[in-house]
Amino acid sequence: MRRLDAKFPSTAHATLFRFPVNFARDAERGPGRPSAAPTLSEKGLPPGQAFASIRGDPSLHETAPSRNRYASRMDRKIGLILDTCERLLITTDCYSIYIGFNSSEVRTESILHPFSYEIHDADLLIGRDYLSSHFTQMPFDAKMNAIAWIQNRINDGPLRRYRPGAGSGAESSGLLFQALPASAIHDTVHGLARLREIDDYYLRNAAISLSQGIVRATFNCDGTYVIPLAHFSDFVARNFGAASAARSASLPGVAALGFPRSAAATLTIRDFPA
Numbered sequence: 001m002r003r004l005d006a007k008f009p010s011t012a013h014a015t016l017f018r019f020p021v022n023f024a025r026d027a028e029r030g031p032g033r034p035s036a037a038p039t040l041s042e043k044g045l046p047p048g049q050a051f052a053s054i055r056g057d058p059s060l061h062e063t064a065p066s067r068n069r070y071a072s073r074m075d076r077k078i079g080l081i082l083d084t085c086e087r088l089l090i091t092t093d094c095y096s097i098y099i100g101f102n103s104s105e106v107r108t109e110s111i112l113h114p115f116s117y118e119i120h121d122a123d124l125l126i127g128r129d130y131l132s133s134h135f136t137q138m139p140f141d142a143k144m145n146a147i148a149w150i151q152n153r154i155n156d157g158p159l160r161r162y163r164p165g166a167g168s169g170a171e172s173s174g175l176l177f178q179a180l181p182a183s184a185i186h187d188t189v190h191g192l193a194r195l196r197e198i199d200d201y202y203l204r205n206a207a208i209s210l211s212q213g214i215v216r217a218t219f220n221c222d223g224t225y226v227i228p229l230a231h232f233s234d235f236v237a238r239n240f241g242a243a244s245a246a247r248s249a250s251l252p253g254v255a256a257l258g259f260p261r262s263a264a265a266t267l268t269i270r271d272f273p274a
Contacts, residue, residue: 056222064221065200073104086189092135098207140182191236
């Protein structure tokens with residue numbers, strides 16, 4: 001593999017670095033061997049799968065209950081910050097948001113600039129005139145329609161020929177977009193605060209994507225859940241209730257949580273799902 005020159009072009013018209021493409025990993029699979037499915041693909045979770053979980057660093061999982069916990073800057077203003085995040089998703093061009101509860105970082109993606117993201121300090125985000133200075137007001141329905149329009153343009157436009165199976169009649173039909181009601185955003189955003197309040201295994205960061213209708217939640221044990229936005233409020237209510245009961249009584253079973261036994265593991269038992 002050719003080593004890239006680390007020096008930047010000196011001319012005003014910069015040239016793009018051309019990164020060599022290495023297909024060795026795909027070749028090692030051998031002919032006829034399908035690759036493993038992503039945990040979350042462009043079309044969402046695998047068919048018939050209600051959620052996904054990813055095991056993190058075992059050392060972080062094992063020591064999570066014994067580590068000291070300190071309130072972050074975001075914890076001290078969590079209500080106001082989450083109100084602001086809700087407003088961003090409902091009334092502005094923001095279609096995806098990452099909330100780092102430990103780092104007090106908020107990362108946003110705009111429908112007007114779909115190939116970049118912005119990073120905001122949580123304290124600045126809630127400052128006077130910050131939203132009006134850095135975000136564009138946009139009706140929620142207009143934003144969701146724009147997401148569908150852009151996806152359709154990619155699926156039906158000249159880039160379609162680069163999709164897997166192009167020309168064979170087996171190409172992917174693209175994203176299966178389903179518009180979400182604005183009313184679903186409030187419970188989702190503020191449900192994050194409830195997961196942040198859980199003892200021992202609490203929420204560390206989360207991301208909400210309107211374009212995929214997905215919530216990704218990572219806990220202090222380094223385990224991650226990927227859950228459809230439409231079901232996230234129920235997931236929070238059931239797991240928060242189970243965690244509250246565990247603090248006041250013996251640890252309950254998780255069969256009543258509405259998910260398979262391993263689905264609520266990080267919140268109610270010590271064994272994170274494989």
